Amino acid sequence: xxxxxxxxxxxxxxxxxxxxxxxxxxxxxxxxxxxxxxxxxxxxxxxxxxxxxxxxxxxxxxxxxxxxxxxxxxxxxxxxxxxxxxxxxxxxxxxxxxxxxxxxxxxxxxxxxxxxxxxxxxxxxxxxxxxxxxxxxxxxxxxxxxxxxxxxxxxxxxxxxxxxxxxxxxxxxxxxxxxxxxxxxxxxxxxxxxxxxxxxxxxxxxxxxxxxxxxxxxxxxxxxxxxxxxxxxxxxxxxxxxxxxxxxxxxxxxxxxxxxxxxxxxxxxxxxxxxxxxxxxxxxxxxxxxxxxxxxxxxxxxxxxxxxxxxxxxxxxxxxxxxxxxxxxxxxxxxxxxxxxxxxxxx
Amino acid sequence: xxxxxxxxxxxxxxxxxxxxxxxxxxxxxxxxxxxxxxxxxxxxxxxxxxxxxxxxxxxxxxxxxxxxxxxxxxxxxxxxxxxxxxxxxxxxxxxxxxxxxxxxxxxxxxxxxxxxxxxxxxxxxxxxxxxxxxxxxxxxxxxxxxxxxxxxxxxxxxxxxxxxxxxxxxxxxxxxxxxxxxxxxxxxxxxxxxxxxxxxxxxxxxxxxxxxxxxxxxxxxxxxxxxxxxxxxxxxxxxxxxxxxxxxxxxxxxxxxxxxxxxxxxxxxxxxxxxxxxxxxxxxxxxxxxxxxxxxxxxxxxxxxxxxxxxxxx
Numbered sequence: 001x002x003x004x005x006x007x008x009x010x011x012x013x014x015x016x017x018x019x020x021x022x023x024x025x026x027x028x029x030x031x032x033x034x035x036x037x038x039x040x041x042x043x044x045x046x047x048x049x050x051x052x053x054x055x056x057x058x059x060x061x062x063x064x065x066x067x068x069x070x071x072x073x074x075x076x077x078x079x080x081x082x083x084x085x086x087x088x089x090x091x092x093x094x095x096x097x098x099x100x101x102x103x104x105x106x107x108x109x110x111x112x113x114x115x116x117x118x119x120x121x122x123x124x125x126x127x128x129x130x131x132x133x134x135x136x137x138x139x140x141x142x143x144x145x146x147x148x149x150x151x152x153x154x155x156x157x158x159x160x161x162x163x164x165x166x167x168x169x170x171x172x173x174x175x176x177x178x179x180x181x182x183x184x185x186x187x188x189x190x191x192x193x194x195x196x197x198x199x200x201x202x203x204x205x206x207x208x209x210x211x212x213x214x215x216x217x218x219x220x221x222x223x224x225x226x227x228x229x230x231x232x233x234x235x236x237x238x239x240x241x242x243x244x245x246x247x248x249x250x251x252x253x254x255x256x257x258x259x260x261x262x263x264x265x266x267x268x269x270x271x272x273x274x275x276x277x278x279x280x281x282x283x284x285x286x287x288x289x290x291x292x293x294x295x296x297x298x299x300x301x302x303x304x305x306x307x308x309x310x311x312x313x314x315x316x317x318x319x320x321x322x323x324x325x326x327x328x329x330x331x332x333x334x335x336x337x338x339x340x341x342x343x344x345x346x347x
Numbered sequence: 348x349x350x351x352x353x354x355x356x357x358x359x360x361x362x363x364x365x366x367x368x369x370x371x372x373x374x375x376x377x378x379x380x381x382x383x384x385x386x387x388x389x390x391x392x393x394x395x396x397x398x399x400x401x402x403x404x405x406x407x408x409x410x411x412x413x414x415x416x417x418x419x420x421x422x423x424x425x426x427x428x429x430x431x432x433x434x435x436x437x438x439x440x441x442x443x444x445x446x447x448x449x450x451x452x453x454x455x456x457x458x459x460x461x462x463x464x465x466x467x468x469x470x471x472x473x474x475x476x477x478x479x480x481x482x483x484x485x486x487x488x489x490x491x492x493x494x495x496x497x498x499x500x501x502x503x504x505x506x507x508x509x510x511x512x513x514x515x516x517x518x519x520x521x522x523x524x525x526x527x528x529x530x531x532x533x534x535x536x537x538x539x540x541x542x543x544x545x546x547x548x549x550x551x552x553x554x555x556x557x558x559x560x561x562x563x564x565x566x567x568x569x570x571x572x573x574x575x576x577x578x579x580x581x582x583x584x585x586x587x588x589x590x591x592x593x594x595x596x597x598x599x600x601x602x603x604x605x606x607x608x609x610x611x612x613x614x615x616x617x618x619x620x621x622x623x624x625x626x627x628x629x630x631x632x633x634x635x636x637x638x639x640x641x642x643x644x645x646x647x648x649x650x651x652x653x654x655x656x657x658x659x660x661x
Contacts, residue, residue, distance in 0.1 A: 078557050100561070107559030120550040124572040134558045181554070188558065
């Protein structure tokens with residue numbers, strides 16, 4: 001967690017919150033409860049009070065199980081969704097409330113890589129058209145030769161032969177398509193990339209290839225990543241810092257090495273114990289009981305309370321705040337704060 | 348893979364001939380026959396000024412004394428009128444050729460107008476969503492709740508009364524195109540909106556938004572090309588419908604004037620003489636109309652099967 005730039009974080013997320021309304025329109029909000037007609041709007045609380053900063057040169061990984069709000073955070077940072085509350089600052093400038101026009105210069109700096117390479121390229125455009133379009137859009141003064149050079153350079157840098165440019169996306173494999181999608185994001189020369197599970201749709205042998213490509217681009221272009229994933233082995237390989245999300249709230253933020261050697265939050269411990277290992281002939285998983293609570297009616301206290309072995313009365317009533325630990329990690333857990341984890345250690 | 352990229356690229360014609368669509372076309376005798384018949388009718392009618400033996404628009408070439416001669420294979424025919432003559436003494440073959448040309452032109456132009464209106468409205472409604480979507484789709488519902496013919500009859504009757512018969516007859520083609528075009532746009536708008544709603548959720552649209560493209564560019568460059576197949580399918584059916592609508596309106600006397608006959612007005616003109624034995628004035632243009640609409644519909648069926656394989660073979 002070394003601060004590489006003295007000018008503050010590149011991306012600064014403050015108290016970010018996103019609610020998706022379930023009942024749209026007046027009629028859907030009317031409900032009959034106990035013989036009386038009442039108005040009630042249900043909402044999915046996808047992201048709750050997430051505060052996070054990303055410094056230049058980092059690769060911050062956001063992990064968590066399905067439906068914990070990882071992708072929603074990514075989409076809000078990329079400007080695809082507007083937050084319900086909270087602010088997103090990029091290089092000191094607030095970006096979550098900008099108009100499309102005001103956002104345009106920032107589009108060159110913040111790019112996104114999507115999960116499914118089979119859906120993220122327009123099937124009716126050759127990859128040449130797909131790659132030239134953003135270059136021309138953001139650099140209207142480029143001559144045709146400059147555009148061609150730029151596209152060829154980006155294609156070579158992701159390992160796609162520029163001679164294939166006249167082909168359509170369906171003529172490529174998943175890994176090749178994901179590299180083309182990365183190339184498309186790189187055409188505008190971004191400095192910050194939001195990657196929403198970019199390798200989860202790929203074959204394992206291709207995953208490493210794409211990851212290494214992203215690491216390479218990070219070194220050569222000085223990129224900063226916000227990397228969404230649910231694969232902890234990828235995090236160990238790729239991330240400099242890890243954010244663990246559970247039900248839209250932050251559990252733990254720590255440097256990758258710290259998190260893997262010394263996880264503190266009970267949920268992080270359970271997650272790490274679930275990573276399969278080759279030497280493990282008698283796995284000692286921490287088994288979480290129960291299900292994730294529904295994000296429609298959030299529990300009042302700690303979101304993890306219903307599945308936590310260390311939960312007590314305070315956890316039922318009070319939502320834990322993230323507290324800085326001696327080794328620099330941030331943990332939101334009453335048990336860690338009160339130091340009851342080790343005494344009650346049955347794991 | 349690099350070997351492949353150096354192989355000589357197949358020519359465009361070769362690519363078209365090798366495509367799945369052409370393969371399915373060659374394997375489908377109904378489609379081949381329909382296209383052949385349609386092309387024969389279309390080419391002959393568009394070459395009418397060159398191949399028709401008489402010019403039905405030229406009053407000098409018409410002799411009223413020639414009226415109601417039967418076709419060549421019936422007793423009492425004149426050899427120079429192969430399909431006989433109509434009530435005004437015009438050669439029926441020439442009149443049908445000119446009339447078919449007019450019917451096809453009106454059909455195509457009306458569908459072009461429908462497509463333009465419907466695609467624009469459908470794209471906007473589907474992409475923008477929310478209130479705009481509700482408003483535009485309610486307009487479409489209202490439009491659909493009136494039948495096309497009812498709207499057309501009211502509109503044409505009012506314009507005919509307003510401008511007088513002479514002005515109306517001069518611009519009848521444009522009035523017909525306008526009224527058939529405007530009356531049927533919801534067909535396109537609804538289909539386009541439905542495909543836009545499906546395409547809008549795909550990641551390549553998100554990707555385009557992250558790259559900072561404007562809504563207009565995303566709609567036209569990204570969504571529209573991916574919504575073309577349903578548009579093709581309804582277009583063929585709509586051309587047939589528009590030709591039928593035009594014929595119906597002309598039959599009711601609200602379409603093309605007798606001096607510029609379309610298929611519908613020919614059928615209508617002959618209808619007055621059907622009891623006096625001159626059946627050919629109605630029957631022959633009628634057969635041409637039925638065949639034309641039938642082959643377009645058969646082609647439309649084939650296009651739908653090819654572009655939407657899930658529909659029947661699922």
